[in-house]
Amino acid sequence: MMVDAPKINQGLEGIYFTESGICKVDGINGRLYYYGYSIETLAENSNFEEVCYLLLNGKLPKKSELSAFRKNLASERELPEEVIMMIKRASKKANAMDILRSAVSMLSFFDEDSGDNSEAANMRKSVRLISQIASVTAATGRAKAGKAYVEPDPKMNHVENFLYMLNGAKPEPDHVKILDTMFLLHAEHSSNASTFSGIVTASTLSDMHSAITSAIGTLKGPLHGGADEAALHMMNAIGKPENTVHYIVDALAGKKRIMGFGHRVYKTYDPRARIIKGRLEEMQNSADKEVRNLTNIALQAEKLMINKLGKSHGIWPNVDFFSGPVYTDLGIEDYLFTPIFAASRIPGWAAHIMEYLKGNRLIRPLEYYDGAIGKKYVPIKER
Amino acid sequence: MMVDAPKINQGLEGIYFTESGICKVDGINGRLYYYGYSIETLAENSNFEEVCYLLLNGKLPKKSELSAFRKNLASERELPEEVIMMIKRASKKANAMDILRSAVSMLSFFDEDSGDNSEAANMRKSVRLISQIASVTAATGRAKAGKAYVEPDPKMNHVENFLYMLNGAKPEPDHVKILDTMFLLHAEHSSNASTFSGIVTASTLSDMHSAITSAIGTLKGPLHGGADEAALHMMNAIGKPENTVHYIVDALAGKKRIMGFGHRVYKTYDPRARIIKGRLEEMQNSADKEVRNLTNIALQAEKLMINKLGKSHGIWPNVDFFSGPVYTDLGIEDYLFTPIFAASRIPGWAAHIMEYLKGNRLIRPLEYYDGAIGKKYVPIKER
16 A cells, blocks of 8 residues: 555444434434434334334324334235246245335336425335335245235234235234334434435435345345345354254354344444344243244354353344244244345435435445556557 | 544545555546546547456457457347336336336346356456346346347447447447447446445355345435436426526525535546547537537536636536436437446456455444433333
8 A cells, every 4th residue: 555545444344434313323321212202112102103103203192193104004005916936936036125125126116206206205115114025025925935915904913914914824913012012122323324325326316226136235235134044054053052062162262153242333232132132031931842942042142142152342233133933933034034124224224314314415425546557558459 | 522523534534444455536637547547548449348358357458358348248149038128117107217227137047157256257257247147137128219139249349339229220330339329437436335335245154146236226326327317307497508507606606506516526627528428529520409509518617617607716617417318329318327337337346345355354343322321111000
């Protein structure tokens, strides 16, 4: 590198690219707030539909507002026949996130607001995509299981309908409650990589479908949304609770990879992971052997990682670490974990995109060029 | 804003996020280099296929290497039947960039390297996407014109085959030459917004199709790839060369928007625009009235903008400003301008994604939260 090289901010770590009023991630104290409400408060008192309203509108709804919003969400659940057919054909071998990315991209063809990038149209598209991404995820689950598509039921709430479209039967209320909390905990997390990629796309004044398509492709990676599936695969590789110590010792010696620990922003316990851990503690004695095994492996691994076998400081679990056992307990296949993350995060994505567009500035950072310049072009015969 | 607010880098202007050996944009002197070769040298001596090799491999090919690379490109032009059918069905009303974004996303279903994120697989996918994006663009042009899909001809070179698939007839050699230069000039431009969005997506260890899908969605916006189409619409709105002064006076007074001028990095004449301007000077006396009009409007507008009617410093045209008249002269419809930009930029996108992955670091900047924290949750009945 040359002497006058500028500062390179690898990964843009610590770089602020905008102001935002949506989300505070307090990485030092392990706190998370959506529009000022702590995640613990919301998990205890609110629900995913209300949190969607909060994220899109910046305030909690009055009763009539929530009722209209829920009706709106329920009316947008149907998918175009062509998208359902695409999912069916692709489901045999395609990755579920590739299917979701393609489906959302294609939904632009059928969106009556396609081509209208006004704030009002973006709000309508956001609500529509919250409903449609859940429907695509459920349809993908059905198709991958070789089962027929289930039409949405507008009388059910968002998560209830999702489980109904996925399983073809009215879900148990406690399953709805648990999954609703998972959706709520994943709804928003400031400028994570997927949200940021959506903002970058929107910053050229492209459109909502392009931006959300980018966010889905970005979420897919195992360093982001793909981590929950990867963490479950690790737990499956550990196999039995009694193998956990051996695996973690090897992993800490650098011989194996540990998914679901550490976070760019949290330097302590991820508050979402703490809430989900509460659920795992209830699952420890599950009658289902697979669930019991996974749960105990997860809880043991967490303890060992935090203590780091007594050496130096520990490594904290993030939200992705405990999700797999909870989804497994709800009968959800691992390939749907990341699509469900997308179905949960869409209100956060949409909220950030709309907020950024209010004071839009094209996102275009620089690379530091470290090569030669002015090379002589040698004719091909002389190379 | 609070007193201790950190520096906010709006649009990440001036922020370096990585080192790169691919491209030098010298914005002060108006120079552009691909792997050290000036754009003027490449436009004069090289061609798009060779530039693709250069960008993917970091060096100019020997004769046998170029020959193998061309054969490889030619062998990857066919599209899966399902993608062709999707394009046909969507073409009636969907935006051509929405179609391209969806097609590339769906191509992941059929890619034999899908799921393999090794460097070797990414190189194969890159070559494949160079060929396929051109085929999708041509197929979209055919479908939008209500004409049948034309199978690729592996005996032709890349741009020749593109024009053949678009028009259904062997193209004139001078048309191939001009469009080849346009492809070459658009092949790469460091960390512009679309390239950057592809890198952000890839940085979660997602995959090549996700990353290129993001880049396409980002390119769509009128502040980026969509600018050439927007500039042509402006020229059409001006209508006749004699209306140009009036339009520019109004625009400079802030009453109208001028597309295709100014650039985040160039503070002088965009060297690509200068090369394309040379072609416009040849088109000034075209026998085609529409082309003659557009060309003269463009050349007059450029002169007025640079002189800024004699006041202060001028505003320089960028590459997007002169592209429209050239594409129109080649008989290409305006809705294909941005897809053609994508078909030109794909080697640059792929090169940056592969380079970044060698020393990957998750891209995750921060937002400065300027809202309240710890709000009290008021029950819905009391709101």
